[in-house]
Amino acid sequence: MSFRARHLLGIQHLAPDEIRAILDLADKYVDLNRRSIKKSDALAGMTQINMFFENSTRTQASFELAGKRLGADVMNMSVAQSSVKKGETLIDTALTLNAMHPDLLVVRHGASGAVNLLAEKVNCAVLNAGDGRHEHPTQALLDALTIRRAKGRIQRLTVAICGDVAHSRVARSNLILLGKMENRVRLIAPPTLMPAGVAEFGCEVFDDMRKGLEGADVVMMLRLQKERMDGGFIPSEREYYHRYGLDAEKLAHAKPDAIVMHPGPMNRGVEIDGEIADDINRSVIQEQVEMGVAVRMACMDLLARNLRAERGARAAGVMV
Amino acid sequence: MTVFLENALIIDPEAGTVTAGNLVLDGGMIAAIGAVSAPKGAHVIDCGGKHLAPGIVDMGVKIGEPGERHRESFRSAGLAAAAGGVTTIIARPDTNPAIDTPEVLEFVTRRAAESPVRIHHMAALTKGREGREMVEIGFMLDAGALAFTDVDHVVTDTKVLGRALTYARSLGALVIGHPQDPGLSKGAAVTSGKFASLLGLPGVHQMAERIGLDRDLGMVEMTGVRYHADQITCARSLPPLARAKQNGLDVTAGVSIHHLTLNDLDVGDYRSFFKLTPPLRPEEDRLAVVEAVASGLIDIICSMHTPQDEESKRLPFEEAASGAVALETFLPAAMRLYHAGVMDLPGLFRAMALNPAKRLGLPQGRMAEGAPADLVLFDPDAPFMLDRAKLHSKSKNTPFDGQRMEGRVIATFVAGRQVFGEGNADA
Numbered sequence: 001m002s003f004r005a006r007h008l009l010g011i012q013h014l015a016p017d018e019i020r021a022i023l024d025l026a027d028k029y030v031d032l033n034r035r036s037i038k039k040s041d042a043l044a045g046m047t048q049i050n051m052f053f054e055n056s057t058r059t060q061a062s063f064e065l066a067g068k069r070l071g072a073d074v075m076n077m078s079v080a081q082s083s084v085k086k087g088e089t090l091i092d093t094a095l096t097l098n099a100m101h102p103d104l105l106v107v108r109h110g111a112s113g114a115v116n117l118l119a120e121k122v123n124c125a126v127l128n129a130g131d132g133r134h135e136h137p138t139q140a141l142l143d144a145l146t147i148r149r150a151k152g153r154i155q156r157l158t159v160a161i162c163g164d165v166a167h168s169r170v171a172r173s174n175l176i177l178l179g180k181m182e183n184r185v186r187l188i189a190p191p192t193l194m195p196a197g198v199a200e201f202g203c204e205v206f207d208d209m210r211k212g213l214e215g216a217d218v219v220m221m222l223r224l225q226k227e228r229m230d231g232g233f234i235p236s237e238r239e240y241y242h243r244y245g246l247d248a249e250k251l252a253h254a255k256p257d258a259i260v261m262h263p264g265p266m267n268r269g270v271e272i273d274g275e276i277a278d279d280i281n282r283s284v285i286q287e288q289v290e291m292g293v294a295v296r297m298a299c300m301d302l303l304a305r306n307l308r309a310e311r312g313a314r315a316a317g318v319m320v
Numbered sequence: 321m322t323v324f325l326e327n328a329l330i331i332d333p334e335a336g337t338v339t340a341g342n343l344v345l346d347g348g349m350i351a352a353i354g355a356v357s358a359p360k361g362a363h364v365i366d367c368g369g370k371h372l373a374p375g376i377v378d379m380g381v382k383i384g385e386p387g388e389r390h391r392e393s394f395r396s397a398g399l400a401a402a403a404g405g406v407t408t409i410i411a412r413p414d415t416n417p418a419i420d421t422p423e424v425l426e427f428v429t430r431r432a433a434e435s436p437v438r439i440h441h442m443a444a445l446t447k448g449r450e451g452r453e454m455v456e457i458g459f460m461l462d463a464g465a466l467a468f469t470d471v472d473h474v475v476t477d478t479k480v481l482g483r484a485l486t487y488a489r490s491l492g493a494l495v496i497g498h499p500q501d502p503g504l505s506k507g508a509a510v511t512s513g514k515f516a517s518l519l520g521l522p523g524v525h526q527m528a529e530r531i532g533l534d535r536d537l538g539m540v541e542m543t544g545v546r547y548h549a550d551q552i553t554c555a556r557s558l559p560p561l562a563r564a565k566q567n568g569l570d571v572t573a574g575v576s577i578h579h580l581t582l583n584d585l586d587v588g589d590y591r592s593f594f595k596l597t598p599p600l601r602p603e604e605d606r607l608a609v610v611e612a613v614a615s616g617l618i619d620i621i622c623s624m625h626t627p628q629d630e631e632s633k634r635l636p637f638e639e640a641a642s643g644a645v646a647l648e649t650f651l652p653a654a655m656r657l658y659h660a661g662v663m664d665l666p667g668l669f670r671a672m673a674l675n676p677a678k679r680l681g682l683p684q685g686r687m688a689e690g691a692p693a694d695l696v697l698f699d700p701d702a703p704f705m706l707d708r709a710k711l712h713s714k715s716k717n718t719p720f721d722g723q724r725m726e727g728r729v730i731a732t733f734v735a736g737r738q739v740f741g742e743g744n745a746d747a
Contacts, residue, residue: 012518091634111636112520113590132638134520172520196523197514 003302006310007119007126010135011176019177023145023154026291026298030145033069033294042301043072046103050076051093052129053109058264059129062289063106066296070304072104090114091121098122103307104300107131125303133169139263140173142295144181146288147218150259155182160212160254162188162244163222163271164233166195170263171222175201188212190244192233209244216254220261221246221272237270247273251282259284322346323736324358328367328697332687333374333670343372345693348735353689365738367697370730373669374685375407375437375694376650377676379574380496380550381625382643383409383439384714385431386424387416391715392627394428397647398435400712402740404648405696405729406623408438408684410676413449414471420444422459429464436739437732438694440680442467445484445495451475454484457493466680469496469550472597474532476502478539485543494546494680499532499557500598509638510599511584519590521637526554526605529598533557537564540571548679549573552618553601555608562617572679573617576624577646577653580610582719592633592640593719596624613671614663620679621671623650627715645713649720655700655727665700693736702728 002017011019032038048067052060060076067074079093088096090109097105098121105126107115112132119126130136148154159178165171165187178185185203187194199205206212213219224240234240246260260276260283268274277283323345330341330353344352344359358364378401384391401409411428413419419428425441432439443465447453450473457468468488474497475481488495505524510516512523533549537560540547552561552573564571576596584600594600601609612618626643633640646653654672657663663671669685677685684694708721731741 089631089634090636109636111638113638114636116590117634117636132520132636169520172518195517196512196525197517200514201517 004306005303006306008137008299008303009116009119009126009128011137011140011173011180012135014180016180019141019144019180022141022295022298022302023148025301026141026145026294029294029297030291033290038069039071040069041071043067043070043104043304046072046304047101048072048074048104048106048300049097049102050074050106051079051097051108052077053079053107053114054130056108056130058289059108062292063129063296066293066300067104069293070297070300072300090118094118094121098124104303125307127299127303130169133167133172135173136169137173138292138296138299139170140177141299142288142291143174143220143261143263144177145291145295146261146284147259149291150284150287151217157217158184158186158215159218159220160186160188160216161220161222162209162212162246164193164224165189165198165222166193167225168222174220175203179203186212186216188244190234190240209250210253213250213253216258218259218261219246219251219254223263223265224267224271241270245269245271245273246276248276251276258282261285261288264289321736322351322359322362323693323733324362324364325367325372325697326358326364327369328372329369330687331371331373331665331669333666333674334686334688336666338371338665340369343695345733345736348693350687350689350691350693353687365731370697370699371665372695372697373665374673374687374691375696375732375734376405376672377408377410377680377682377684378406378623378625378647378650379410379620379676379680380412380622381409381647382412382414382627384627385415385428391629392713394432394435394439396712396714397625398437398439400645400647401435401437402732402734403712403729405651405698405732406437406647407694407696407732407734408440408677408682409435409647410466410680411439411441412471413442413444413469418444418449420447420449420455422456422463425460425463425465437734440464440466440682442469442496444468445470446475446480449473451477451480454480454487457484457488457491461491461493467494467496467548470498471550472498472500474498474500474502478535481539482543485539485545489543489545492546494548496548496550497536499529499536499549499552501528501531504528504531505598508599509595510587511601513584513602515584515587519587524599526556526601529554530556530560534560537569537571540564540569544570546570548620551575551579551598551624552612553579553598553609554605558608558612558617565617572619572675574620574622575609575613575618577621577650578624578644578719579606580613580621581653581656582606586719587637590637592635592637593644593717593721595637595640595642596644597642610657610662614667619671619675621654621668622676623647627713628717629715633717643717645711645715645718647713648711649706649718649725651696651698651729652706652725652727653720655725658700659726693733695733696729697731697741698727698729700727702726704728
């Protein structure tokens with residue numbers, strides 16, 4: 001097995017063969033999840049704590065289900081409304097949890113780098129479920145799995161990522177992953193929603209959506225946060241939809257068999273037309289949700305294997 | 321007591337020379353210099369052929385008094401300064417409360433007596449550093465304030481600023497500005513660009529500094545005030561600075577040692593000890609600013625010593641406090657510029673001692689008969705590994721922790737009295 005990492009903090013630290021290893025294992029979990037008895041014992045006896053400093057129903061549910069199907073004891077901590085409000089620091093919260101001997105810590109936090117900071121302070125495996133505008137590795141991996149299953153490969157594809165790139169950790173992780181797997185990435189956004197220095201990332205940058213979609217195999221739409229819609233970054237919701245909302249006319253510029261993706265939750269009529277989102281021939285948005293559970297199972301399984309190997313080696317007195 | 325320092329390599333920042341010789345210190349002053357012999361009864365110190373320079377005059381040191389004494393006291397800052405070859409600290413008024421009345425100024429002046437090195441104070445330009453009403457500039461000058469600054473709080477109301485500068489000009493007071501457009505820099509943790517985008521951290525464009533400087537220079541031209549820009553850190557800010565000087569405005573500029581020796585990539589994996597105000601810049605900016613110091617366009621190198629406790633740094637990068645301690649690492653960090661061949665030793669001490677003293681009207685910074693005997697004896701080549709736990713500062717937030725450095729202070733003298741090094745009177 002080529003996946004050796006202690007934590008999964010970002011795509012940045014993964015090598016292409018590690019990404020492939022995760023996707024291959026995730027494929028097996030997709031099969032498991034489609035059976036009537038969806039149970040494995042990969043995490044039996046292990047404790048998984050989901051620590052979400054930012055509210056998220058979908059991602060938390062996906063991680064919870066993934067852990068339970070692997071046989072872990074799963075605990076959800078809604079940190080958004082607990083001790084953090086009482087002034088406890090991130091590190092103190094981490095140390096408190098660490099004392100309960102969890103094996104896997106799934107963390108989402110609003111500040112970039114917060115999960116890295118936390119990972120330095122605990123003994124268990126840490127899985128980044130999204131930190132600020134930095135990374136959201138399992139999202140990029142589930143997107144990769146979705147693409148690989150729909151297109152038969154995850155290299156030499158033209159992928160257009162469109163929307164609020166500047167504030168999106170999903171875009172960042174996808175950009176890095178798709179680059180590592182040798183795809184052609186295009187970023188499409190109004191210039192106010194494009195991060196600085198992005199042209200140096202080895203991708204093409206467009207502010208004209210039709211040009212950006214030309215010949216794309218995959219169209220990945222990003223969610224536009226409500227608070228960014230009015231006046232601050234873009235003039236209005238309707239102007240945004242007019243210029244950057246994905247509808248049939250704009251999608252016609254992509255390849256005829258291009259697939260449409262969205263990390264959810266969608267704003268229908270803001271970044272994506274409802275009919276496109278529901279078009280079973282183009283949209284793989286529901287598949288993404290399904291792949292999410294499988295990819296998270298694969299990631300946690302691999303991290304648990306490394307954790308066991310490390311503990312076993314330490315018990316045997318071997319330096320690791 | 322008469323002290324005789326023999327066998328030294330004497331750095332003279334005014335003459336730009338390094339020459340072998342001896343020094344006689346008497347009555348707190350340099351009494352004789354050059355090929356002199358030991359006066360009768362003098363305490364003889366053998367410098368062992370090491371370098372002797374005027375002690376550093378550090379313009380812009382944050383000390384936690386009043387308000388944050390757990391981060392730094394006058395005593396701990398003084399010990400750190402002595403260990404770093406800093407013989408004069410120019411303390412910042414960004415305390416809690418701010419140094420904005422003659423009474424607070426008198427308090428800190430009294431407290432500063434416990435420091436082994438000299439301490440002078442700057443005062444706030446506006447009350448509470450809030451940018452609304454000017455402080456009692458006249459009283460504060462009388463009470464010993466060397467300059468007026470709101471530090472990193474930019475006075476946004478140009479009417480208020482204009483009046484404060486005009487009033488300061490009438491008294492000949494020096495005003496120190498922080499060139500930064502507060503709109504653009506609001507919420508920023510790093511310099512914008514590829515690296516900031518990769519880390520997902522909010523960035524500020526270099527143009528924010530340039531716009532801030534342009535505005536300040538306009539205000540200087542309008543009021544005729546004596547002005548110093550605390551930190552010029554971007555290539556884009558250099559042409560307007562050069563123009564202002566050519567046009568005869570009474571303007572000087574400084575830069576922190578960190579901006580001369582580190583760049584934005586040093587932040588690495590969200591290392592909050594590298595979070596500074598303004599943020600570290602890309603390498604192109606660093607190189608341009610180093611060149612500007614070497615050419616004299618930027619006059620002064622300071623430490624921008626900013627003690628922060630562990631708790632305020634052990635946070636996600638965006639939430640972590642800004643600033644780094646530097647009194648003790650100032651000289652070894654500056655030696656990086658010497659070893660890189662971009663500046664010579666007299667040039668460095670011109671920017672670290674002579675120029676700040678001149679700008680503030682102090683007699684320090686000179687290696688001449690009759691100058692104060694504030695000196696640092698050091699070995700620019702002595703290598704060591706920095707261990708932050710060993711710093712004298714109460715706060716240990718240095719970006720140089722664990723790094724290899726060259727340049728060790730052997731002894732520090734203030735007014736002819738040894739305050740650091742073997743055989744030091746305080747030890």
